[in-house]
Amino acid sequence: MKRVLVMAVLLALAIPLFVAGQTTLETVLARGELIVGVHGSLPGFGFLDATTGQFTGFDVDYGKAIAAALGVGVEFVPLTAGERFTALQTGQVDVLIRNTTWTLTRDSKDLGLDFCPTTFYDGQGFIVRKADNIKSIKDLDGATVCVTSGTTTEGNLADAFRLNGLTLNTQVFAETEAAFGAYDAGACDCYTSDKSQLASLRTTATVPGDHTILPDTISKEPLGPLVRHGDDEWFDIVKWVVFATFFAEEHGITQANVATFSSDNPEVRRFLGLEGGMGAKLGLSEYWAVQVIAAVGNYGEIYERHLGPDGLDIPRAGSLNDLYLQGGLIYCPAWR
């Protein structure tokens, strides 16, 4: 009995040795690899490219960007909507970049997560047939709407119709494919989802040109990377990697010219690691921002690669995702 007690005490003493708090940065550097939670099957944002067998997309590029800043490898874990937050909370992934909307609840200490700057401003919209001559949400009174259940989409739809005093008929589907298929086959007058998704779905319609996306946006869906609450050092790194892609676009620094970019602008010189010691402040190498741009390019390049005309074809000019210089919301704080 005595021996059992002694063993138990020894074990209890040993546990803190294992638990000894390691910050996320230390963990990642020790592992030599960043683990990123991504979508896995969302075109344009995170999916497995059938031709290369690699994960690719807008969100995936941000994962690569963070890894480049740290100078480590990167591994992607495809997560479902249900498991994504637990995966981050439990440390299964170091950062979650999975098309996740920034909401107060998710940001609060209830969920224990922190949102980094928004990389894509999405919003729920409607796709309709051009022939129906629907110009705005006001013309949708009494229309039948196809919608996917189980997301915020359904709630936003009901709110928007109530707000405008319109009658709503919905046809609810469990799968996106089925819901859009029903709309395409003529079972509904319109289909509603996030605009980025509408853009990708339109390409799969029988005749893509027959459909148009209404200008109305009925919800705010700011999407960006998430980290665990309470590891501020790590939070800062991810935040500034995102800002680095904004900064580079603001100053015309691209993947192609970053290696040879020269400037007398002190702010740009600090960005390039030539002065200021900005790397040390984040616990990174002085050239971390250069490594980021060399790996994935600036914000505009990332956008163009995945969401531009060759990708999902979501128009950027004049949208919230344009640079603040052009009236959008993409804005980098001071680099000093």
Next chain:
Amino acid sequence: MMRSYEPASNAQLPPPTERIPVVRWLRQNLFSSWFNAILTLASAALIVTLVYGLGRWAIVEARWEVIPANLKLLVVGTYPIDQLWRVWATLYAIGLLSGFSGGLHGGLIRRIALVGAIAAIVLAILPFPLATRGWLLGAAASVGGGFGLGRLAQFATGGRSRRWIKRIEIAVWILSFPIGLVLLNGVGGPLPVIKARNQWGFLLNLLGAVVGIGLSLPLGVLLALGRRSKLPAIRLVCTAYIELIRGVPLISLLFMASIMLQLLLPDNIRPDLVIRAMITITIFSSAYMAENVRGGLQAIPKGQYEAAYAVGLNGALTTILIILPQALRAVIPAIVGQFIALFKDTTLFGFIAILELLNISRSVLSNLEWRGTIFELYVFIGVVFWILCYSMSAISRRIEKRLGVGER
């Protein structure tokens, strides 16, 4: 009052033939009343519509090219192409071994090896990339080579003193299990460790099934014996384990392994997701296996134990030599049923962020080029699983026949 019957005088007549003209058969069976006639016509219309619709879809509309175009992704996921030889090498080793066993013993194992080789040749005829077809033919050749070696070994020993060959054969079969896993996973050096083990597509279903089957049967036998043990402590532990695991759905065990375990463990210890999934499915399956085996153990009459003791066997030898062989033979159908269920259950890995066949097909679907090919992919997955599960069940039926299960 007693009545007696004379044997009929025309006792030599053949039994009446039940040959009814088609029209009469139809009238009797399908159109015997107006209600039945309506039912017949309605069902016929339904069947024709369904078959026509399905056939039209399969031949005209379906975009089957999605399968060959993504075959690599579906079968081995993101396994690096320059390391694919390791998957083939594992397959060749299995082919060689089954060929050898087939040559040595003949019978069922020869049939299985033969069917495997034929399957490889048939697949090689299909329009896969040239390299794949070459590899497939090589797989068939490896079975042939193994078969030749097996025959040679049999002739060389002249059918006598084959015990040592059999021992080596069994040892190699058992060793092939860990060696195959190490080869696929890598150890560093010339065999680099393959990253992203959670993205290996169908390979993960196969590995999950092989590991699960290989470990859950012995574990299940031990648990079944433990549950019937005379020592209360062992009995209690085994019963509690079996009842606890059987009372919980597999998917919740998987979630526990993938999420809860991480909360309990320190931050810097992060067991591999795939290994956790394999352990979970083994734990789950062994509880069911234990109950199957216990069913067999209980079917053994007490006289068998008494006879074994009477000839001087001790408890362990009685169990190993007398009871278990009979008990396991009696429950082969149940055990194979559990194997099949386990194999299909590996698709649940997809729910814990593992890209097995079902989950990786969703990734294929998300490529703009392959949007809308969901039915083609699901049909393909269904066919693959059906072929393998049916093979297992066919093999089990042959074994049953051979051992005379249900006849004695």
